[in-house]
Amino acid sequence: SKRYTITLLPGDGIGPEVISVATNVLKFAGFLEGIEFKFQEMPVGGAALDLTGVPLPEETLSAAKQSDAVLLGAIGGYKWDKNEKHLKPETGLLQLRAGLKVFANLRPATVLPQLVDASTLKKEVAVGVDLMVVRELTGGIYFGKPRGFGTNENGEEIGFNTEVYATHEIDRIARVAFETARKRHGKLCSVDKANVLEASILWRNRVTAIASEYPDVELSHMYVDNAAMQLVRNPKQFDTIVTNNIFGDILSDEASMITGSIGMLPSASLGESGPGLFEPIHGSAPDIAGQDKANPLATVLSAAMLLKYGLEEEIAAKRIEAAVLDTLSRGYRTGDIYSDGNAFHFSSGNPRIEETR
Amino acid sequence: SKRYTITLLPGDGIGPEVISVATNVLKFAGFLEGIEFKFQEMPVGGAALDLTGVPLPEETLSAAKQSDAVLLGAIGGYKWDKNEKHLKPETGLLQLRAGLKVFANLRPATVLPQLVDASTLKKEVAVGVDLMVVRELTGGIYFGKPRGFGTNENGEEIGFNTEVYATHEIDRIARVAFETARKRHGKLCSVDKANVLEASILWRNRVTAIASEYPDVELSHMYVDNAAMQLVRNPKQFDTIVTNNIFGDILSDEASMITGSIGMLPSASLGESGPGLFEPIHGSAPDIAGQDKANPLATVLSAAMLLKYGLEEEIAAKRIEAAVLDTLSRGYRTGDIYSDGNAFHFSSGNPRIEETR
Numbered sequence: 074s075k076r077y078t079i080t081l082l083p084g085d086g087i088g089p090e091v092i093s094v095a096t097n098v099l100k101f102a103g104f105l106e107g108i109e110f111k112f113q114e115m116p117v118g119g120a121a122l123d124l125t126g127v128p129l130p131e132e133t134l135s136a137a138k139q140s141d142a143v144l145l146g147a148i149g150g151y152k153w154d155k156n157e158k159h160l161k162p163e164t165g166l167l168q169l170r171a172g173l174k175v176f177a178n179l180r181p182a183t184v185l186p187q188l189v190d191a192s193t194l195k196k197e198v199a200v201g202v203d204l205m206v207v208r209e210l211t212g213g214i215y216f217g218k219p220r221g222f223g224t225n226e227n228g229e230e231i232g233f234n235t236e237v238y239a240t241h242e243i244d245r246i247a248r249v250a251f252e253t254a255r256k257r258h259g260k261l262c263s264v265d266k267a268n269v270l271e272a273s274i275l276w277r278n279r280v281t282a283i284a285s286e287y288p289d290v291e292l293s294h295m296y297v298d299n300a301a302m303q304l305v306r307n308p309k310q311f312d313t314i315v316t317n318n319i320f321g322d323i324l325s326d327e328a329s330m331i332t333g334s335i336g337m338l339p340s341a342s343l344g345e346s347g348p349g350l351f352e353p354i355h356g357s358a359p360d361i362a363g364q365d366k367a368n369p370l371a372t373v374l375s376a377a378m379l380l381k382y383g384l385e386e387e388i389a390a391k392r393i394e395a396a397v398l399d400t401l402s403r404g405y406r407t408g409d410i411y412s413d414g415n416a417f418h419f420s421s422g423n424p425r426i427e428e429t430r
Numbered sequence: 431s432k433r434y435t436i437t438l439l440p441g442d443g444i445g446p447e448v449i450s451v452a453t454n455v456l457k458f459a460g461f462l463e464g465i466e467f468k469f470q471e472m473p474v475g476g477a478a479l480d481l482t483g484v485p486l487p488e489e490t491l492s493a494a495k496q497s498d499a500v501l502l503g504a505i506g507g508y509k510w511d512k513n514e515k516h517l518k519p520e521t522g523l524l525q526l527r528a529g530l531k532v533f534a535n536l537r538p539a540t541v542l543p544q545l546v547d548a549s550t551l552k553k554e555v556a557v558g559v560d561l562m563v564v565r566e567l568t569g570g571i572y573f574g575k576p577r578g579f580g581t582n583e584n585g586e587e588i589g590f591n592t593e594v595y596a597t598h599e600i601d602r603i604a605r606v607a608f609e610t611a612r613k614r615h616g617k618l619c620s621v622d623k624a625n626v627l628e629a630s631i632l633w634r635n636r637v638t639a640i641a642s643e644y645p646d647v648e649l650s651h652m653y654v655d656n657a658a659m660q661l662v663r664n665p666k667q668f669d670t671i672v673t674n675n676i677f678g679d680i681l682s683d684e685a686s687m688i689t690g691s692i693g694m695l696p697s698a699s700l701g702e703s704g705p706g707l708f709e710p711i712h713g714s715a716p717d718i719a720g721q722d723k724a725n726p727l728a729t730v731l732s733a734a735m736l737l738k739y740g741l742e743e744e745i746a747a748k749r750i751e752a753a754v755l756d757t758l759s760r761g762y763r764t765g766d767i768y769s770d771g772n773a774f775h776f777s778s779g780n781p782r783i784e785e786t787r
């Protein structure tokens with residue numbers, strides 16, 4: 074039987090409880106498919122700060138690197154919100170992405186037939202939405218140098234960051250995006266701000282150049298402001314979207330909310346080689362942590378992505394996806410996706426969203 | 431009677447036709463209120479490129495500077511899309527904003543009762559949306575230096591831009607935002623990415639510091655990815671939003687699409703002193719230019735903002751706003767906001783949106 078080592082990073086807030094559900098699901102899917110998992114649990118984020126004083130201990134990173142895949146719960150919480158930048162839980166997450174070199178972040182946003190009412194969009198706009206955002210994850214303004222604080226020529230304080238992309242960074246994310254689009258519906262939309270930014274002009278040029286390797290994929294370009302509109306106007310026009318780190322952060326969250334089921338959405342972060350990082354896109358929701366209210370399905374579906382993209386165990390992955398759909402079809406719901414027959418309560422708080430995320 | 435000089439910049443595509451409608455409306459509102467306008471028309475954008483070889487001729491900028499207010503139609507079109515950066519119509523617009531020093535861009539997004547069906551959002555989510563995005567317009571990554579192309583230490587090509595804010599730039603836009611919120615419902619949400627960017631940390635610190643001058647305004651902070659979600663989940667939670675240039679570009683377009691009436695939305699760009707710049711937020715829609723299909727109301731409402739914010743002619747401004755509502759209540763519609771009793775045709779093209787914008 075096949076054996077894999079999985080690093081579990083429960084993290085903060087609802088992280089531990091959703092990881093525990095997903096681990097059980099993985100075990101059972103593995104049992105059915107003759108796969109054996111060795112799980113090793115390590116601290117990250119606020120949990121690691123409390124334990125070790127840093128948000129990503131060296132032991133955690135090296136354990137993660139030596140395993141076959143990494144499953145993360147969630148990080149962050151009010152407790153560490155006022156910490157200095159290098160001592161924030163978020164910094165641990167950024168260090169983990171950089172450390173694992175997972176430059177390609179895949180974020181599907183799908184409106185499930187069972188949950189179409191959960192979207193704030195009209196039914197005819199929401200039904201059938203099925204898109205994938207491919208976000209560049211280890212470059213751009215998140216990591217660009219120089220960055221920091223300083224004074225300008227008038228002696229005034231300034232804060233600055235650098236948006237920068239090199240050709241190989243764009244080429245490799247473009248290839249992942251074209252491959253992804255090829256396995257989906259063959260349409261790729263590259264999002265940038267090439268009418269204003271030089272970094273985006275290079276982005277557009279390189280994506281266009283790489284397109285010649287994928288004649289079967291239909292490439293289009295869109296400015297980021299227009300993309301933010303089009304996601305609201307007619308999300309069904311999109312199949313696969315590729316974009317930089319910061320635009321991907323914004324657009325993938327917007328897309329996820331369009332499905333109405335942010336507690337349902339997984340993500341995969343992949344590098345050239347080495348283990349991938351799999352995590353729900355929701356936050357740590359400290360308000361409801363430990364109350365058994367959290368929707369574990371985003372993490373369960375992240376475990377399915379782990380099997381599919383991380384271990385190439387496609388059948389076990391499909392088993393988990395089928396089980397999730399089956400559970401929903403039988404009517405089981407957590408509060409965030411529960412509708413009382415008629416309408417969802419949009420204006421009441423959505424426990425999946427943490428204000429600080 | 432009072433006299434004002436207005437610089438008209440029709441620009442490209444549908445620009446000339448919407449400017450001509452708005453000019454007539456201005457004249458009539460002026461006639462009713464004893465205001466006399468002198469209109470001077472100047473070229474900008476693609477029109478200026480064709481005429482003079484540059485997207486913002488010196489004569490246009492100096493005429494604009496010497497007038498009491500500037501009304502712009504729209505700029506851009508396929509014809510100039512492949513131009514080099516300094517010869518793009520968009521560059522003319524950025525030069526105009528910088529030249530007039532209009533650092534504060536006010537973009538209201540309101541769901542009019544008459545047009546609530548035009549939103550792709552469910553009625554209960556869309557009814558009552560009334561928010562204002564205050565976008566910083568002459569700083570940040572749009573203008574930050576260094577910028578350009580180069581090679582990195584591996585000899586690879588890079589493209590780079592600088593996101594940078596100095597304290598006085600943040601302080602002055604924060605004050606405009608607090609003043610705006612004070613005149614609205616007293617709630618200001620500052621949007622940044624302070625968990626990742628130093629430029630955002632300074633932004634958050636300065637906005638928080640300026641808040642002490644406005645104890646009557648309730649300030650909150652939100653990360654930009656969360657804001658992109660919250661605009662879809664529950665846009666009614668927002669009153670006034672203040673944010674940087676690039677986030678404001680993205681979020682204000684998203685907010686405008688939430689109203690479903692992008693052909694309806696005006697904007698005002700204001701500086702410390704000197705004339706303001708007023709323009710519809712839609713693009714130049716070259717596909718429908720010259721066919722008398724364009725919705726002129728965004729430009730008409732921009733003329734109302736010109737009267738209110740640019741000339742402090744509040745009564746004339748209110749007359750125009752009332753006339754717009756009256757026109758809609760009588761059932762007059764352009765195609766983009768026409769509903770056949772039941773549903774809007776979301777998936778058919780919206781002529782207001784130009785793909786290249």
Ligand SMILES: CC(C)[C@H](C(=O)O)[C@@H](O)C(=O)O
Binds near residue numbers: 167322430625626655
């Ligand atoms: C927590 C934060 C640093 C992170 C990001 O901005 O990448 C999050 O928003 C995400 O999208 O995973």
Ligand SMILES: CC(C)[C@H](C(=O)O)[C@@H](O)C(=O)O
Binds near residue numbers: 520523524679787
């Ligand atoms: C045309 C473009 C340069 C401009 C911008 O990005 O500011 C436009 O999108 C806008 O929002 O007015």
